[in-house]
Amino acid sequence: MNSQALQKYLLAIYHQNQMVNLKRMASELLVVER
DSSP: OOHHHHHHHHHHHHHHHHHHHHHHHHHHHHHHHO
């Protein structure tokens, strides 16, 4: 695996984690709003 492919792979994981974190934060905010 060359470093460029590894970088893309890590970036994809990072973005996936960010989306999960945003969704979790959003759902927590919705719960707080009620």
